[in-house]
Amino acid sequence: MEGRILPLFVAIPLAGAFxxxxxxxxxxxxxDLIASITSALLxxxxxxxxxxxxxxxxxxxxxxxxxxxxGIAMWFDALTALIxxxxxxxxxxxxVYSIRYLDRYTGGRWKFFTLLLLLIAGLNGLAISGDLFNMxxxxxxxxxxxxxxxxxxxxxxxxxxxxKYMVLGEVGGAVLLFGIALIYxxxxxxxxxxxxxxxxxxxxxxxxxxxxxxLLIGFAIKMGMEPFHAWLADAHFSAPAPISxxxxxxxxxxTGVYAMSRLMFNVFGVSRAETPxxxxxxxxxxxxxxxxxxxxxxxxxxxxxLLAYSSISQIGYILVALGIGNFWGIAGALFHILAHALxxxxxxxxxxxxERQTGTRNLEQLKGLEKTMPATTWSHILASFSMxxxxxxxxxxxxxxxxxxxxxxxxxxxAFLAALFSAVTLGYLTKVVNMAFFxxxxxxxxxxxxxxxxxxxxxxxxxxxxxxxxxxxxxVLDHLVGPAARVLLNGLEYARLVLGG
Amino acid sequence: MIPYLACVLLFLIGLYVVIxxxxxxxxxxxxxxxxxxxxxxxxxxxxxxxxxxxxxxQPEQVRMGVARNFVDPVPQALxxxxxVIGLSTTALMLxxxxxxxxxxxxxxxxxxRRLKG
Numbered sequence: 001m002e003g004r005i006l007p008l009f010v011a012i013p014l015a016g017a018f019x020x021x022x023x024x025x026x027x028x029x030x031x032d033l034i035a036s037i038t039s040a041l042l043x044x045x046x047x048x049x050x051x052x053x054x055x056x057x058x059x060x061x062x063x064x065x066x067x068x069x070x071g072i073a074m075w076f077d078a079l080t081a082l083i084x085x086x087x088x089x090x091x092x093x094x095x096v097y098s099i100r101y102l103d104r105y106t107g108g109r110w111k112f113f114t115l116l117l118l119l120i121a122g123l124n125g126l127a128i129s130g131d132l133f134n135m136x137x138x139x140x141x142x143x144x145x146x147x148x149x150x151x152x153x154x155x156x157x158x159x160x161x162x163x164k165y166m167v168l169g170e171v172g173g174a175v176l177l178f179g180i181a182l183i184y185x186x187x188x189x190x191x192x193x194x195x196x197x198x199x200x201x202x203x204x205x206x207x208x209x210x211x212x213x214x215l216l217i218g219f220a221i222k223m224g225m226e227p228f229h230a231w232l233a234d235a236h237f238s239a240p241a242p243i244s245x246x247x248x249x250x251x252x253x254x255t256g257v258y259a260m261s262r263l264m265f266n267v268f269g270v271s272r273a274e275t276p277x278x279x280x281x282x283x284x285x286x287x288x289x290x291x292x293x294x295x296x297x298x299x300x301x302x303x304x305x306l307l308a309y310s311s312i313s314q315i316g317y318i319l320v321a322l323g324i325g326n327f328w329g330i331a332g333a334l335f336h337i338l339a340h341a342l343x344x345x346x347x348x349x350x351x352x353x354x355e356r357q358t359g360t361r362n363l364e365q366l367k368g369l370e371k372t373m374p375a376t377t378w379s380h381i382l383a384s385f386s387m388x389x390x391x392x393x394x395x396x397x398x399x400x401x402x403x404x405x406x407x408x409x410x411x412x413x414x415a416f417l418a419a420l421f422s423a424v425t426l427g428y429l430t431k432v433v434n435m436a437f438f439x440x441x442x443x444x445x446x447x448x449x450x451x452x453x454x455x456x457x458x459x460x461x462x463x464x465x466x467x468x469x470x471x472x473x474x475x476v477l478d479h480l481v482g483p484a485a486r487v488l489l490n491g492l493e494y495a496r497l498v499l500g501g
Numbered sequence: 502m503i504p505y506l507a508c509v510l511l512f513l514i515g516l517y518v519v520i521x522x523x524x525x526x527x528x529x530x531x532x533x534x535x536x537x538x539x540x541x542x543x544x545x546x547x548x549x550x551x552x553x554x555x556x557x558x559q560p561e562q563v564r565m566g567v568a569r570n571f572v573d574p575v576p577q578a579l580x581x582x583x584x585v586i587g588l589s590t591t592a593l594m595l596x597x598x599x600x601x602x603x604x605x606x607x608x609x610x611x612x613x614r615r616l617k618g
């Protein structure tokens with residue numbers, strides 16, 4: 001189906017990013033207004049796109065300028081629908097939340113919202129891109145916006161984290177570009193669908209594996225997988241809270257996991273049956289990330305650093321689930337991307353509320369916030385339950401699917417490990433609850449007031465969605481995650497759909 | 502083959518500079534080397550010995566088959582884009598380095614360690 005709405009995913013946030021600096025000269029609050037309206041519009045367009053794909057059963061496509069495979073291709077299938085929904089839900093909550101959160105900073109409001117909209121534009125563009133080089137350009141757009149946003153506070157720690165993150169992230173970007181050059185040298189095309197047909201004729205030569213390895217290193221840096229996790233904890237720790245929510249909830253998964261799976265499954269055509277080595281590699285690195293991230297999270301005393309290490313652990317879950325490679329594994333991975341975006345988004349927003357109201361994130365100094373900040377407390381507790389995999393929240397079903405997948409693939413130790421680290425997740429998240437939210441002796445810092453209404457609203461939207469996705473998991477599986485998992489499992493079917501349609 | 506290997510060597514030199522040097526500015530220079538290496542590699546991919554620049558001035562040239570003796574224009578266009586991206590990243594990196602210098606009064610990365618992780 002022709003999808004005339006597709007360019008809107010990039011055009012709307014870019015137009016917003018352009019208007020914010022212009023109109024905020026007239027009235028500073030225009031920045032807030034434009035960012036919220038823009039992200040709400042994007043959310044509407046994503047829902048519309050999802051409904052169209054769901055109703056028609058056929059993906060949407062758009063060839064810019066009608067040049068077909070030599071031009072810019074845009075593509076919107078069930079997997080894209082899932083990813084853009086996640087980006088724009090978290091993006092919308094982050095924009096609404098930022099309106100009051102930015103009171104902490106002196107000025108620079110319009111810079112923040114311009115960069116946030118550019119970040120969203122890059123991520124949306126990456127999700128709908130059907131072209132290898134455009135994927136790289138959109139990764140870079142969102143990455144550059146994210147470096148600047150991490151440094152937004154311009155204090156020592158923030159600039160230091162941004163520099164570290166930037167050096168590592170850009171080396172990752174250069175490695176990706178190198179991989180793209182290798183692919184182009186061999187295949188002389190950049191359109192993903194055409195590329196997958198050309199690559200299918202080449203066979204599994206050492207060159208094929210070398211290209212895959214190069215791309216994997218690039219994506220591993222982008223997603224903060226072990227052993228490239230060093231930037232992640234510092235960057236998430238130093239960024240403003242809504243940006244941490246975007247980075248952890250969306251950025252690492254879209255530029256890392258989504259871009260990698262799209263290329264590997266749909267272009268290189270890996271499958272558990274034919275290329276088990278690739279899947280075992282994902283399981284190995286995923287398991288290491290899951291274990292190390294979880295254990296490191298346990299030892300942290302800073303609210304946001306704890307959450308950052310937890311993100312590494314959850315990325316491990318997603319990789320392990322992808323590595324299992326059967327339907328339940330991949331559906332579990334995608335479901336976990338959704339559940340983690342909602343849950344970790346809430347947790348980072350809650351950490352921002354605590355920091356804004358009390359002035360500290362050190363768990364040892366906080367006490368008794370439950371009395372004065374009930375909404376933040378309960379958002380945190382419910383999101384923790386979801387992350388730890390308690391029913392009936394979203395996180396329960398994602399971990400359930402992953403465990404079902406592991407058992408179906410006869411990897412019992414993996415099922416055991418996944419279940420065990422659910423308990424570890426619950427452990428470190430309840431540590432926060434005990435230390436910060438409930439009464440404790442010997443600590444001094446507490447708050448007298450709940451966070452402002454708009455911040456609470458943003459958290460509540462995410463919490464309600466977490467519960468809704470959990471309670472309505474059948475519907476989500478049948479209409480959102482299941483079709484997306486089939487896109488990955490069908491592999492090279494992608495090319496036939498794009499070029500035939 | 503040799504030009505390709507030279508690009509890989511340049512890439513490795515850049516990587517070595519990024520990893521081993523302690524001065525922020527040198528790290529930025531190392532990153533620029535990596536970027537040049539990749540751009541050069543990409544431009545080389547489309548290169549054909551003795552071929553012409555891919556410019557058609559008269560319509561008849563197409564019928565005469567001039568296009569068969571052109572270098573591949575796509576990598577050149579892509580490298581241009583990559584250079585522009587590289588420009589903005591270098592600018593941002595240098596401005597971050599300047600901010601760090603203002604805060605810490607040093608470019609030495611071993612003295613810039615407020616963060617534990």
